[in-house]
Amino acid sequence: xxxxxxxxxxxxLLALAxxxxxxxxxxxxxxxxxxxxxxxxxxxxxxxxxxxxVKTPFTLTNNQGxxxxxxxxxxxxxxxxxxxxxxxxxxxxxxxxxxSASTDWHYDSGVGEYxxxxxxxxxxxxxxxxxxxxxxxxxxxxxxxxxxxxxxxNQSKAIITKGFTKKLSVTGAKVKSWKSxxxxxxxxxxxxxxxxxxxxxxxxxxxxxxGKKLTCKVTVKENKYSVTKPSLSDAGQMGCFVxxxxxxxxxxxxxxxNAIIINNSANRIVRLKDVKFVVKDANGKVVGTYKAxxxxxxxxxxxxxxxxxxxxxxxxxxxxxxxxxxxxxRKGGSYYYR
Numbered sequence: 001x002x003x004x005x006x007x008x009x010x011x012x013l014l015a016l017a018x019x020x021x022x023x024x025x026x027x028x029x030x031x032x033x034x035x036x037x038x039x040x041x042x043x044x045x046x047x048x049x050x051x052x053x054v055k056t057p058f059t060l061t062n063n064q065g066x067x068x069x070x071x072x073x074x075x076x077x078x079x080x081x082x083x084x085x086x087x088x089x090x091x092x093x094x095x096x097x098x099x100s101a102s103t104d105w106h107y108d109s110g111v112g113e114y115x116x117x118x119x120x121x122x123x124x125x126x127x128x129x130x131x132x133x134x135x136x137x138x139x140x141x142x143x144x145x146x147x148x149x150x151x152x153x154n155q156s157k158a159i160i161t162k163g164f165t166k167k168l169s170v171t172g173a174k175v176k177s178w179k180s181x182x183x184x185x186x187x188x189x190x191x192x193x194x195x196x197x198x199x200x201x202x203x204x205x206x207x208x209x210x211g212k213k214l215t216c217k218v219t220v221k222e223n224k225y226s227v228t229k230p231s232l233s234d235a236g237q238m239g240c241f242v243x244x245x246x247x248x249x250x251x252x253x254x255x256x257x258n259a260i261i262i263n264n265s266a267n268r269i270v271r272l273k274d275v276k277f278v279v280k281d282a283n284g285k286v287v288g289t290y291k292a293x294x295x296x297x298x299x300x301x302x303x304x305x306x307x308x309x310x311x312x313x314x315x316x317x318x319x320x321x322x323x324x325x326x327x328x329x330r331k332g333g334s335y336y337y338r
Contacts, residue, residue, distance in 0.1 A: 125174030
């Protein structure tokens, strides 16, 4: 038996790759056939003695699932155990696994040898040992293959509010390091948590264990609430209303709400009564309510006027929220005319 037998095992390896991808990735088989690589490959005949375990080290660069292929001149009973990098058996219900000479091998006529195949539980990227204990002295070839599905980052573009965070993650590979091209705009920790530092743009890089670089273009925006400012035409005939269109924190931590009063009537507004603005965070939870039982103001007929309402820091349930993703809704209110 020679190591170049892998050329004649191409179909078997291909089928195993398809099996791995089908089980763990759920993509089309035609695609799967091109997406495997060796985590370990025998370069020559290997010899094992009856009852003596052989531990073979191998390294996984992704968590997309692995397959095992063993070639021998005759079927043989085996005990298969997978160990972590410290030599401790993985805590699986079927580890070790016992393979039967009579039921778990098949003869490959194209190869002229007996072949054992198995798909193992998906594991995280890292170093492992594959242990085999044969019941008889055996010459064999061992192939450990892994699905080579490309590593992917969960977002290629992201917008973050200054002072707030967003979690980036990578699937299909182990991340070796995270880096920001401009830490003055946004910084990233070793777990992929990105924090907005200052308004601007930067790029976050995730470098995988096999050296591949994945990127996410990050834009950091100021922590301000902003919606389209209403105009007189939005009020309709003989309509009046007041709406918030901007909000930000002042230096003392108070929430300053910019609102516009629309007066599309023939009368002058002289007072607002029982005006209420409810502030909700991105999760829809109320974090503060501005209330004014009486607010004197002068708004001429068929005109608008911008005003400010200050919600004191002491009245906020949360001292700082992501205003860019918040909502500010007016509740109730009436108008006095003259």
